[in-house]
Amino acid sequence: MTTLYQYTLWLHASAGMLGLALFWIPIIVKKGSKNHKRIGRWYLNLMMATGLTGLLMALMMFFVPLAVSPPPANLSPEQISELAASTQQRAAFFFLLAFLLIASAQRATLALVAKADRQLLQRPIHLVAPTLLVISAVYLAWLGLADSSVLYLVFAGLGLFIGTGQLWYAFKPTLERGEWLLEHIRSTLGSGIAAHTAFFVFGAASVMEELFSGQMMLLPWILPGVVGGTAIALLTQSYKRRLGSSRSTR
Template sequence: MWPFKWFLFVHVTTGAVGLVLFWIPVFGKKGGQNHKKFGAVYAYLMFVTATMALGMGTNTILAPVATHSHLTDWPPARIQGIFGWMMLYLAILTISLVWHGLVTVRNKKQHLENRRWPNVGLNLLVIAAALLCAYRGWLINEVLMMGIAVVGVASGLTNLWFIYTPTPSRIAYQLEHVKAIVGSGISVYTAFMAFGFVRLMPHNALNPKMWSIPLVVGLAIIIYHQMRIRLAQRRPARMTTQGA
């Protein structure tokens, strides 16, 4: 049990700090020093948090009852599904989104760099992990696992679409950055709602209403910032037209 407890301790510590820092670049001035500094710290914390989740998920698959002895009324197969396979999938999804969010901005002047194997490979891995999560959910008749897998497939496919777009627009990199980084926040907050609430409020752990909160808030943030970016692009064009 000691590896699981160690993974859990680091996971909760880095995840809690990261989820607080997440809001600084979201609401702060874009492109400023605080945005870059706290955004980078958030990204690194999420890499650590997700890596610990990979360890926890693996431990759960190997020893579901020992790692989750408090779930006395859960069959081992369901523990493996929710806290093993689904946790592995959400961890891979988080790593992929954070990585994609970082490299799309870093490579905005050299788009072909986005086609390097780590970025492409991570997105393919996310799709595979999502399909595996859905399959495992189907085996135990867990609709939640099958439903949330759609997010990973959509994320991987849309990211690959951007990567292999020959000439993305000037603002495409910003749009991808917002989608990926905020998407990683949705993923981690969703995981907290599922895994954290099992200990705090077991009867609400798999309540769809609780799971919908991060998704609704996150999508609202993505839509708002993408609209802001698009409007900012149109403004200079309008000024140029009026000046002419």
Template sequence: MFTLFLIAHLIGGFSSLLLLWIPLLTKKGGKWHNRVGWLFVYGMSLVSVSAVGMASIRIFVQPDPTPERMQFSIFLLFIATLSAVSAYYGIRVLKFKKKEPIHRQPLDLAASALLLLAGLGCVVYGTMIGNSLITFFPLLGVFLGAGQLRYWLKPMTTKKSWIVEHITGMLTCSISTVTAFTVFGAPRLIGVDSSHILLWFLPTIIFLPLIFWFTNKYGAVKKSGEATRA
């Protein structure tokens, strides 16, 4: 089963890595953006499910006695949660473009709360074992989970806030894909050490400016348009 999960993980991961650039660079809402975007979501779903499967086997079914591998398996569960919840959130904000001031869909709130709690749990766990990566990287989940809950539980700042939230969710999902490739795939292809912690944070450092750029581009434009109509 572990081997099957690993194969599925590799297929989903490399497919998503190749596909994510098309929705990012094509016209938002266009044919290619929508069609390839769904393929990206399917690939990331395969990545998340297979990651949970592998981590669960290592933690519960056949516990690995090596402390480093056990720690990585726990961290893998967080990465799977980050990927799955971010993609799910990106899809759900599209469904509820005209959401109520307080969004009460239990699954949506539960998913965002799960990301928040998973991030907090990893931060505590990383602090206890003295692992800087597991301590600081999951802060991304804490920040995003809290932001998602704030969006669901408060009125939208503009009528088009869902655009910014959709882009943020999908770009966050992309962070996990590129991070996995940067840490595990690329070093093996070029024969370098993958242990440096900077490799884990490099995709986040690259994608965060993109999130801020899209947020400013679409948020500022829509606010300006609404102010003009008013």
């Protein structure tokens, strides 16, 4: 099991790093161009792969924590139990990041396919990811309140914001003109938040430890979520103003 976890971690990190390398290209190049569409599709596929491997890692952390984090031989049974509980608690955060990546990458793709016709988005198979995102966010919020964890509470709020937003979008009575494009942008940014958080916290952990200490260590964890969440809210309002108040049918 330890070998499977390490192999999955390698795939997860590789897909995530490749995705981050591509993230900014579709944002910079001309929208609707061949490069925007092609590289954007590669990015979303890599984010889906990153989310799925992250989900597998979270499942292993939760159900076989001691196989993922083998305890040193000199630990007492009580210490081993604490180590297992700590690993399972960290799995809750991994679950949220994984569902955030999966739900966001899936919705960013489906929004372009479905456009104003949301019957595709209302299929049960396409509601699983945002529903699990909401559930994992509620669980993480409960852990955050119990442990007074600012990190957990911030990401629980972000997960609830994105997950409930996706579910509402799929079923709300009407759409504003061109709102499917806004849903695509929101979802793409949502995947970027999760990917950048994972990079700063795990991929660049040693660098972050050199730059931050004490409570400031929370900054690289929280900053992508705060900046990304703010960007999503601002872009939503900006595009709503640009698109006007015209409505379209489903």
